Amino acid sequence: MPRTLQARHERLELSRPFRIARGVKTAADVIAVEIGQGGVVGRGEAVPYPRYGESVASALADVERARAAIGQGAGRSDLPSLLPAGAARNALDCALWDLEARLSGRSVAGMIDAPEPGPLVSALTIGIDEPDAMARAAAAVAHAPLLKVKVDAQDPEARIRAVRQAAPDADLIVDPNESWNREIVERLQPFLASQSVDLLEQPVPADEDEWLEGFRPAVPICADESVHVAADLPRIARRYQAVNVKLDKSGGLSEALALARGARRLGLGLMTGCMVSSSLSIAPALHIAAMSDFVDLDGPLWLSRDRDGGVVDQGGYLLPPADGFWGMA
Template sequence: MSRTLQAQHDRFELIAPFRIARGVKTAADVVTVTISDGVASGRGEGVPYPRYGESIESTLAAIEGARAAIEAGADRQALLSLLPPGAARNAVDCALWDLEARQSGRSVASLIGAPEPQPLASALTIVIDSPEAMARATAALAAAPLLKIKVDANDPAAQIRAVRNAAPDAALIVDPNESWNQALVEALQPLLIETRVALLEQPVPADHDAWLEGFTSAVPICADESVHVAADLDVIARRYSHVNVKLDKAGGLTAALELARAARARGLGLMTGCMVSSSLSIAPALHVARLSDFVDLDGPIWLREDRPGGVTDESGMLAPPATGFWGTI
């Protein structure tokens, strides 16, 4: 049975600016893919990330280049050689998972051989601002079990202390988004202990992290920009204790599950993360989240309006989408 593929740019306005060390976002720009066999349709979403040289235009062009093979019936395994890791492959791979579920009458969880997604604790993000403003933002979320603090190299100690004081009981992830250097990481070790930081995420640039091989950190350090696919783990395992698995980096749920399982086999801790996105990005990521020690899937919480039937958050507990939204029948 022949297929048709549709790919389009969708934009979701944010409820507030999302500031990280790399810049600020006011909208989530995504690529939505729909693959249909004439009876059933599957959807997937990818978020092009400029940090990796991606744009909406380049992502759409990559999908267009693979259109003929996909419409001719290429499966998820074939897709691994058709497209490189990234947003384009993620959108197509997730659409193929959703289509397979609908064609087979089985959920994606059933296809994987896993339990259906359940509500779980997912980090709520405190974006970069003055320490006073970050404290106010934290106070509104203080009941959440897990918070993620975005910082840069401009007085991160004051920002981290402000959040910790406003949320004395929450577990904290600190994410400098590659903005620190070795000297700052070393100097802030006592502060990370003082504020009981549970995880430090990608503190230094991915191409300047070799020194971590000889460094013993006071808190676990998680690779984000430094790790994309399972093949990266030979190096990563010598530098980091945890890896952040994102479907947009790995290039879909298929590769993300491979990365997560390979990381676990090496004794590495796991985090599941996301870009600022709609719930169509989050639904497949929930199948990696159940394997993870830390979950950071609050992308849709930043949207003024999500896709209907998407995930919901209540005080840091993320509930799966409505039945039929993605990967369920």
């Protein structure tokens, strides 16, 4: 049966600025995809990321490249031969999962032989600011079990210390977004341990991480920008102790599952992350989150308005979307 394909750019305004080492975001630019068959529609969303050479225009152009094949019935297993891993493939892959669930009467959880998504601990992010402001932000969510602290190379100690003092009981992920160098990483190891940091995420640029081979950190280091797909794992396992799986990097839930399962086989820690996005991006990632040691899926919490029926935060616990939102019969 022939399929229809619709793709569009949506700009989702944020409720407050989101500051990381690369800059400040005030809106999330996403692509939304709908694949229809027999009156049933599957939905997917993705965030084109300039760090990986993507733009909204390039992602939509990639979707167009796959239009004819999708219309003629190409499935999830065909996507790697049509498009590289990235935002466009992610949106299409997730839309196809959703469509298959609705057509088959089985949920995505049932299709992958996993439990249905339930409440889970998900990090609340403290964006880069002056230490006093970060302390105030952390104090407001100090009850949450997991916080993620964004830093850069400018006095990260003061920022981390401020958050830790304001939230003494929370687990901490520190994320420099590739802004540190080897000297900073090595120098801060005792400090990070003293602040009971649980995970250090991608401290150095992805193309400058060779020296991590053989390095024994005081705090586990998690690959983010350095890892995209399962084929990256042999190299990553020599340099990192954990991997951050993001569907926008892997090209969808299909490859994300392969990456997560491969990481586990190699004994690596597992984290699930996201871009600033709506709950339509988060719903598929919940199936990776269920397998993970750390979860950072607070992207929709930064929006002025999320999609109806999306995820809900309750004190640092993320509740799944309403029934029928995505991936359910």
